[in-house]
Amino acid sequence: MAKEILNKPGVYKFLDKNKKVLYVGKAVNLKQRVSSYFNGSLEDRPWVAKMIPFVRNIETIVTENELEALVLESALIKKYKPKYNSDLKDDKSYSWIHISTNEEFPKLKVVRNKDINSIKRGKLFGPYPSGSSVKRVFTYLRKIYPFCTCTKAKKECLYFHLGLCPGPYQGHISREDYRKNIDGIIKFLTGKRTSFIKKLDNEMKEYSLNKQYEKAAELRDKIADLKYLGSNIQGEFFEDEKSYELRKKSLHEKVFSDLRKELNIPQLVRIECYDISNIQGQDAYGSMVVSENGEIENSEYRIFKIKGSNTPNDPAMLREVLQRRFANEKMTKYPDVVLIDGGKTQLSVVAATIPKEICLLGISKGKSLKRKGFRPKDEFWIYKNGNAERMYIHNEKLLINLRDEAHRFAITYHKKARIKRGLRSQLLKVEGIGDDRAKKLILRFKNIEGIKESNIEEIDKVIKNRKVSEAVHRSLNT
Structure with a gap:
């Protein structure tokens, strides 16, 4: 029953013979999670044994990440009120996020359903079935928007020294700036992340024009962190699966449309991304991954075994891969954009192999973030008029995901080759x-x-x- 389910994050529904929803759950890996109900892994949960005989069908919805799965799960449980979700968890065990907006310096906390009647003021977001997932959301948000959780105190708390509390009661942040942090969290939880990023982007440009470079850099990092954290999270605002899928499709189309405008190219349908994996030139492979209209096209993936170099020279290897790709008469579909894992040097080396009508981009690692827990910033490069120039790309997530996928695909083949070489050496x-x-x-x-x-x-x-x-x-x- 779980054969066709993907190894991706998302939400799953168990249905009975009348197509009534029996249970809704979320998973980081849908296939593994659904399979666990049928392979005896959950024998210690009596409700599973009761439910499985009635299951006649399984439906899944793939999401961008675990956080999106969390909030969609919450919406579907509220919509369907499945029997086994109710049996498994009474209402008291669900979690909410409470923001005390009535206070001078609003605080955030996770509250259980049984406690929400005692809350008379402020904003509530939820309910969320998984308390641990809500706490993870808390952790991510606090890195981007530090907030206070303690009562008034003269001394700075531990969280202040960790960079997670801005120290409002000790005068380290103004009431206005603290409220901006809370406003950012509310926008994020209500699915208005994109409009809020745009607002921050305008503020950043204004600071830069006024030569307030430190504040501009602070906002730049905050914008990048928000984008890295994930796609638009829409908590309780998903109406159903159909609205989710339509929103997802619309989002993909908008991302491609916006990226086309940013790159100033006539059309954007197909992006090909290339990466190299090797150790000191040994077992070198190049990968090609493809996205069309915002969707990954696995059937279009290609792998290239490097023939021309046994030394660690990634730019030369990339050039070989691209020469072979565009010389292959069977590969008739040409991309609108070629993205490579590399910066100025790599672009300059491979440029001559790319047809002139194709936009050539590079992505390289930038400087590390100061705040622990976030990846280094990525820098983007575009090749035009015979030169590689650094450029800012607003819709960067799509390109970063493609680069990461190309890296995964290349390294998979490299590892296999390395293992085979080790075995061959032992056999010889x-x-x-x-x-x-x-x-x-x-x-x-x-x-x-x-x-x-x-x-x-x-x-x-x-x-x-x-x-x-x-x-x-x-x-x-x-």
């Missing part, structure tokens, strides 16, 4: 094993464990020499 030490026999053994048994677990007869079916087969078996099992 056995008398009577040459390149041909080593290749055949690797092809048949895949890895060292496969050969070790095989008996002499199985090995001899490949080698066809009893004495050498015994030597292989002895060598790997002593």
Whole structure:
């Protein structure tokens, strides 16, 4: 039943024969999570054994990340009121985020359903079935928008020294600036992140024009952190799965449309991203991953084994990959944008291999963030008029995700090649094993464990020499 489910984050629904929703859950990996209900992993949960006999169908909704899955799960539970969600958790166990907006310096806290009746003022967001997930949201938000959780105190608290509390009661932040932090959190939780980022972007430019560079840099980092944190989170504001899917499709189209305008190109349908993986030039592979209209196209992925260099020269390897790609008559679909993992040097080396009508971009690691827990800023480069120039890209998340996917794809093949090379080297030490026999053994048994677990007869079916087969078996099992 779980065969067609993807290894991606999202929400799943168990339905009975009448298509009534029995249970709604979220997962970081949908396939693994759904499979766990049927392979005995959840035997310690009696409600699972009661529910499974009634399950006739499973529906899933893929989301961008775990946070989006969390808030969509909350919306669907409120909509369907599934029997087994109710049986599993009474209302008291659900969590809410409370912001005491009535205070001079509003505080945030996680509250249980049983406690919300005692809250008379402020804003509530939820309910969320997973308290641990809500706490993770708390942690992320606090890094971007530090807020206070303690009562009035003369001395700075521990969170102040960790950079997570701005110290409002000790005079380290004005009431106005503190309120801006709270406003940012509210905008984030109500799905208005994009408009808020735009507002911050305008403020950053204003600070820069007024030569207040420190404040401009602070806002720049905050904007980048918000983008990194995830897609538009819409808590309780998803109406149903259909509205979610429509919003998702619309978002993809808008991202592509906005990126096309930023790059100033006539059309944007297809992006190809390239990366190289090797260790000191050994087992070098180049990867090509593809996005069309905002969707990843796995069937279009390609891998290139590097032929022309045994030295660690990523720019030259990228040039070889792109030369082979555009010389391949079977690869007739041309991209509107080529994105490579690299900066000014890499762009200058590969530029001549790219047809002139294609926009060439590079992405490289920038300086690290001061705040712990966030990745270094990425820098973007564009090649035009014979030069590589640094550029700011507002819709960067799509390109960063593509770069990360190209890296994952390349490194997967590199690791496989490295393992095979290590196995080949070990086999060649056995008398009577040459390149041909080593290749055949690797092809048949895949890895060292496969050969070790095989008996002499199985090995001899490949080698066809009893004495050498015994030597292989002895060598790997002593």
